[in-house]
Amino acid sequence: MNRNARRAASRVLMGVWLLGIWLLLWGRIDALTVAGGAVVVAGAYAASRLPAVPLVRRIRPLRVAAVIAEFAWDLLVSSVVIGWHALYRPRQVRSGIIDVDMRSRSELILLGVTTSISLRPGTILIDLDPDRTVLRIHAMPVRSRAEADSRRAGVATTEERLMRAFVTWEDAPPEEDDR
Amino acid sequence: MNTVYIVTMVLLGAAFLMTTARLVRGPSSFDRIMSLDVMAVLLVSGIAVHSAFYGEPAYAPLLLVVAMLGFVGSVSAARLAGSRGERT
């Protein structure tokens, strides 16, 4: 697949996605809403010149499901942890500012990791270095350096899971790249 | 089912009151922005619960609008507060 074909494919995918949201918004599917949605999506494309989404090289559906399941579980567990700290001695809770090195060079993986960090209780992204290779996060609760290290390892695991689910062009081995 | 409605609404109301307390207390403008954002989410939750028990399907677009307003409002306010170099 050459570059133009990939770009066109990602445009079509994005269009279908936007159309899906449009249909959800109306809450019904009939000829009129589909046709109207197609017009609106085409118009939105023309007006905003939406950039072509960088296509991933390969998606592994089972791994994506695993990512989502593990994320949902993390979300629940860490919510309970934060909730417990809110009830029991909240004044004594301690946190840490931790730098995490990114392995991936892909913007998509970066987006996935930062979203996952900021969505789960206990970690927020607060800064990003100019080269976008180091994430600075605020984590809570962090009582010791060992806990800070385990938080760092947790982010690295998230990145690793995402990289296994989405094989991106940036991270693919160069010999397989046919750009 | 009525008990469920009352319990849920009391919890949401308590959350709203606590968030109001944080809004009043501050101390930084970021705390206040955060409180307003939480209030928008609580409002969405409350409307959703109400519509479930009183069957008002027209509330669904309202949910989206409130959520959207909360999001755009907090992000722009945070950017403004950050760019003014607020130190409190």
Add this chain to the structure above:
Amino acid sequence: MSVGDVITAVLLPVGAAFSALGALGALRFPDLHSRLHAATKPQTIGLLLILGGVAPQAGTVSAAAPLLLVGFFQLLTAPVTAQTVAGAAYRAGVVDHATLTVDESRREGEDGPWFANRSGEHRPE
């Protein structure tokens, strides 16, 4: 009581409890960033659970569809809000160092936030 009613009866109070716990944390935690953790994330889970509880009462699939959209929108915007507020506060210097056990932004040769002196400026390509 149908299955849908049972789902509603379980999910609504649990979701509201998460919201209330989050608000409690936002009220009681000592520093801004801890309050942000408590405020934004349990709210999201609370809202998702509540939407899940409301959905069975919607009656038809097409009436429940906008709820899915609201939940999806919340999942998309919550992290953006959280990291915008947290990042802006961090760069503005609103960090309570008394509550930090580890601060890796304070190493030798480095000083404070990376974004401090170039807000609004884009990275050169």
